[in-house]
Amino acid sequence: MNDRVRQTLFDFFTRYRAVILVVIGLPVGYLFDAVLRLRNWWYERFASAPEEHDKRVAEIQAQVRRWASQPEAERKPMCTDRRTWQNLSTRFEPKHSWHRIRMSGLRDILSVDETRRTVRVEPFVTVGYASRHLLARGYMLAVTLEIEEATLGGLAMAVGMTTHSHKVGLLSETVVAYEVVLADGSLLRVTKDDHPDLFHALPWSHGTLGLLVGLELQIIPVLPYIHLRYVPVHTQREYCERLHQLSIAPDAPDFLEATVFAKDHAVLMLGEFADAPADRSKINPLGRWYKPWFYKHVERYLWQEGEGEEWIPLRHYLMRHNRSIFWVVRDMISFGNNPLFRALLGWMMPPRIAFIKWSTTPAVREMTFTKQVFQDIVLPMSAMSRAIDINHRTFGMYPVLLYPSRIYDHGALQGQLRRPKDIDRVAGTDFGMYFDLGVYGVPQPIREGRNFKTLHAMRHMEEFTREVGGYPFLYADTFMTRDEFEQMFDLTLYRQVRARYGAATAFPELYDKIKPEVDVFAVLARESQQPD
Numbered sequence: 001m002n003d004r005v006r007q008t009l010f011d012f013f014t015r016y017r018a019v020i021l022v023v024i025g026l027p028v029g030y031l032f033d034a035v036l037r038l039r040n041w042w043y044e045r046f047a048s049a050p051e052e053h054d055k056r057v058a059e060i061q062a063q064v065r066r067w068a069s070q071p072e073a074e075r076k077p078m079c080t081d082r083r084t085w086q087n088l089s090t091r092f093e094p095k096h097s098w099h100r101i102r103m104s105g106l107r108d109i110l111s112v113d114e115t116r117r118t119v120r121v122e123p124f125v126t127v128g129y130a131s132r133h134l135l136a137r138g139y140m141l142a143v144t145l146e147i148e149e150a151t152l153g154g155l156a157m158a159v160g161m162t163t164h165s166h167k168v169g170l171l172s173e174t175v176v177a178y179e180v181v182l183a184d185g186s187l188l189r190v191t192k193d194d195h196p197d198l199f200h201a202l203p204w205s206h207g208t209l210g211l212l213v214g215l216e217l218q219i220i221p222v223l224p225y226i227h228l229r230y231v232p233v234h235t236q237r238e239y240c241e242r243l244h245q246l247s248i249a250p251d252a253p254d255f256l257e258a259t260v261f262a263k264d265h266a267v268l269m270l271g272e273f274a275d276a277p278a279d280r281s282k283i284n285p286l287g288r289w290y291k292p293w294f295y296k297h298v299e300r301y302l303w304q305e306g307e308g309e310e311w312i313p314l315r316h317y318l319m320r321h322n323r324s325i326f327w328v329v330r331d332m333i334s335f336g337n338n339p340l341f342r343a344l345l346g347w348m349m350p351p352r353i354a355f356i357k358w359s360t361t362p363a364v365r366e367m368t369f370t371k372q373v374f375q376d377i378v379l380p381m382s383a384m385s386r387a388i389d390i391n392h393r394t395f396g397m398y399p400v401l402l403y404p405s406r407i408y409d410h411g412a413l414q415g416q417l418r419r420p421k422d423i424d425r426v427a428g429t430d431f432g433m434y435f436d437l438g439v440y441g442v443p444q445p446i447r448e449g450r451n452f453k454t455l456h457a458m459r460h461m462e463e464f465t466r467e468v469g470g471y472p473f474l475y476a477d478t479f480m481t482r483d484e485f486e487q488m489f490d491l492t493l494y495r496q497v498r499a500r501y502g503a504a505t506a507f508p509e510l511y512d513k514i515k516p517e518v519d520v521f522a523v524l525a526r527e528s529q530q531p532d
Contacts, residue, residue, distance in 0.1 A: 021332060021351050029352030036129075039107075053110055053122060056103070057179075057187060057213045063101050064211070065185035068506075077508045078183075079207065080104065082124070098508065106153075106213060109133050117219050118176050123153020123212045128319070135315055139219040143171040146321040149352070153212045157205055159473050161378070161436050163255040163271065165405035166247040168218075169431065172203035173408060179214030183506030187213070200413040201497040204489070206474060206514055208507045209497055225283070226255065226317040227274035229309045230301040232267050239266040240384045246270065247381070247404035247433050248426050255317075258402040259298055263392045266402075267302050277311045287316035289346035293324035293337045295399055323349045327399055328440050331372065369477065369516075369523055370454050371446055373397065377437045377461070378405070379470035380424035387437050390464055394457045396445065401438030406431040416489045416510075421469055434470070453527045455479055455520065462488075474514045479524070482511050 067078060081100040106122035109130065113120070119141070121130060127141075128148030134140050143162050145155060156178070160171030168174055178190040178199065188210075190199045202209060233239040243258050246268070255271030276283065286294060301308050312320070323329075329336050329350055336342075336349065373395060379387050381404070391400060408431045409419045420432025445452035458479050465472060466488045472478060478485065491510070498504045507513075 022345070025351045026345060026348040030348040032352060036126075053106075053108065053214070056105060056122075057181070060101060060103050060181055060211060060213060061185045061187060064181055064183070067099055067101075068184055072505075075099070075505070078211070078506055079508070080211065101211060103211065103213065110214070112137060112139070112219070114139070116176075117221075118216050119219050120214065120216045121152055123156075123215060124151050125153075126151055127155075131315060131318055134219055135222070138221055140222050140314070140318065141171075142168050142174040142218045142220050144318050145171075146319060147325065148319060148322050152215055152217065156215055156217075157202060157207050157212055158475055159204060159378075161376075161403055161405050163257040163269075163403055165403060166252060166256050166433070167254070167406075169406035169408055170203070171217075173406070174218040175203075175215065176218060177214075177216040178202055178212060180210040181213055182210050183502035196413055197493060198497050198501060200410055200415040201494050204416040204471075204474065204510075205494065206510060208510050208513050209494075209501065209503045210507070222314055223273040223275055224314055225274045225276055225311045226271045226314055227277075227309065227311055228255075228317065229270045229307070230267055230298065230305075231270065231307055232265070232302045234265055236264045236266075236385060236388060239268060240388070242268060243402060243404060243435070244381045244384070244433065247435075256404055259295055260388065260400040260402060261299055261302055261398050263388060265302055267298050269298070271317065273314075274311060282309070282311050283313070284310045285313050285316050287313075287319055287323070289323070289349060290339075290342050292342075293327070293329075294320040295324065295327050296337055299399075325350050326401060326438065326440055328374070331441050369518060369520070370527070372442050373439055373454065373458065375437075375439045375458070375461070375476050376401075376473040377439070377465055377470055378407070378434050378473070379437055379465065380421065380468055381433045381435055382423050383464075383468040383470065384435060386464070386468070390461060391437070391439055394460060395439065395443040397439055397441055397443055401436065401440075403436040403438070405434050405436060407434045413493065414490065416491065416494055417471060418469060418490045424469070436473075451530055453530060455524045455527050459524075477516045477520075478514060479520050485511050 064078070067075060076097065076099040078101055079098040081102045082104045104124060107124045108122050109125055110120040110122065112118075112134070114137070117139070119130065119134060119139075126148060127145050127150045130141060130152060131144060131148075141152075143160050143165060145160050145162055150160075155171050156175055176191065180188050180190055180198070180202070182188060188195060188198070190202065192199055198209065202212075233242065239258055239260070243256070246252055246256055253270040254273050256269070258266050258268045260266040285291070286297060291297070323346070324336065332351065377387075384402070388400065391397060407417060407420050409425070411419075420434075424432035424434070426433055443452055443454060443457070446454075462472065462478070462480055462484070466484065471488060480488065494510065
């Protein structure tokens, strides 16, 4: 294909991406998902998962040993063979320049131990598959992300947080054991007691310390419904204070979050496990395809209905943001929440994230830098008001997501996250209360057709995040220099572990693994020349 034809195709896919997503992306994604579900159904009922798992792991070990047998000068850093368009990160990793280990077949749930309340899975098991499997048995993951396509291994090696995290912390706090193939091909079962240094360094490491081949996670018993209360609040000070108080209360609700629709207007959501109500009309199966997107449903309580309550089937609650990918889909398919669209095509929603990445052209990829913002940022509760103010002044983007979460103090084994500051610690505990600031979409100045220096704005937000002791989720693009990155994250234990377990020359370094494939600073320089 010559350059002219390639450029024509790039321009076509960029210009008509929304139409392509609806006409091609939705049906292809739906069929792909159906095939995966059928495959999972077949494996669950007819495959001997433990035996197959051991064979698959042995093959991965053999691949790593073959890599290690090469002359040192010929070894490239290792990575998995999972294609970059299949993961949830915004970047495209340069896997073509690394040594890919075939392991994408590790997709099985291996066992559920109801006595110990744990589930053992392979790393590419998705949240959706695990949720279906566990809910049928009366359990759920202690931290269940709202996006079905997210893989449990990816979340364990990166970060996972949800509306139960104010009680249990990040997903990494619910890991009982990691099964890791090291750079020499050996297999380790890593727990808090066995190899504690590696155990605490693996979260946020993004596959740069070893190859994850198995994972054991905590599960919790459940009831079939969530009794969800919607509490509209109309001052910034009140929703910040109430969210903080609720998150640390001894009788804190099982699930807690807030969606901010304007600087001084938010809806708090308080959820409790429940049985079905006597009045069945109060049950809302909001995950059905024809229902309004969840965040639009929530907004009605702010402006129209006032405080309210309903009972939501548990799976519908857990996946409440899945159809609209929070509110990301509105900028891809602007008419996606239209009642007619929902009625006719809503059953195919959401667009498969893998297809969205596959269809991303260079022009679209650069647009994610200069025209859009996709960020989840972990910040201490003490910085919530300031964070909302910065978002309001800088991006003017709403809605904004707020999830409270514990960040634990692990002392000398703290890992990449620094210990909570005294001001953020909850008295009498070993954790601080933080929150996730979720900012997704197109900044308001761009919506209004004004010039806007998006990268400069993001670097300002990153500077604020470093100042208050927070961390961006590294699935999203980072605009920090290497020095700035190391000011934010504590890589002391990480580097000790890389050296101790032979990872330093076997896997990419963390900053090199998570930095965007686009030259951020060249784009930043071009932005500097734009008028304000």
